[in-house]
Amino acid sequence: MAHPKRIEPGPGQESVWDxxxxxRVEETSKQIEIVFGGITIAxxxxxxxxxxxxxxxxxxxxPHDIEREYLVPRFTTSYCEFKGTASYYGLxxxxxxxxxxxxWYYISPNPRFESIKMHVAFxxxxxxACYVDGELIKPQTGSFYGGWITNDVxxxxxxxxxxxxx
Numbered sequence: 749m750a751h752p753k754r755i756e757p758g759p760g761q762e763s764v765w766d767x768x769x770x771x772r773v774e775e776t777s778k779q780i781e782i783v784f785g786g787i788t789i790a791x792x793x794x795x796x797x798x799x800x801x802x803x804x805x806x807x808x809x810x811p812h813d814i815e816r817e818y819l820v821p822r823f824t825t826s827y828c829e830f831k832g833t834a835s836y837y838g839l840x841x842x843x844x845x846x847x848x849x850x851x852w853y854y855i856s857p858n859p860r861f862e863s864i865k866m867h868v869a870f871x872x873x874x875x876x877a878c879y880v881d882g883e884l885i886k887p888q889t890g891s892f893y894g895g896w897i898t899n900d901v902x903x904x905x906x907x908x909x910x911x912x913x914x
Contacts, residue, residue, distance in 0.1 A: 778795070778880050779879070784839050786876070795809050798869075804895030809869070888906075
């Protein structure tokens with residue numbers, strides 16, 4: 749199946765169609781903030797972002813910048829052909845502020861992705877709000893994907909209707 753027409757990036761933007769496959773990890777000094785249940789769960793300027801063709805960036809937060817007392821380990825795992833086996837967290841603040849699906853992390857990632865070991869990537873769709881440098885992000889469409897869409901990233905993006913076979 750043919751790939752969709754790439755949106756030409758404007759000044760200060762990047763196209764997800766210029767990202768590599770296999771993906772690469774980059775450090776970012778952008779401020780990443782995640783809010784759930786009225787609490788800032790994570791805030792950092794030391795995140796890593798994973799860039800993969802057709803996907804908006806996925807931000808991985810270092811463990812020391814996360815309010816870990818709210819994380820609930822899940823027994824679910826999944827496998828990424830590039831990064832390895834992912835484990836999952838839910839979030840629990842109280843009986844009314846919880847989600848069984850919050851984010852994922854790699855205990856023993858493949859060597860190329862060692863820099864994201866134990867860093868957590870959060871699903872924006874299940875959070876109250878996620879910000880990149882103060883900009884409220886839009887979650888990547890599709891329940892399996894965890895990319896964050898900001899004004900400086902253009903698609904079209906994997907996960908949108910009709911993209912199942914890209």
